[in-house]
Amino acid sequence: MKGNKLAMVLGIVSLFAAIAAAVTAVVLLLEKKKKDDEELEHYLDCSIQ
16 A cells, blocks of 8 residues: 555656656757747848848
């Protein structure tokens, strides 16, 4: 009985850790894409002039 509760708590903690890692990865990818888009826009603006 006690082992089942411990396993459930560890499972829930692992689930939250996995969700946090996924959210962090998505945020980092979006930030990188935004930075790349800004650099491309700057490059295009400079190349047109």
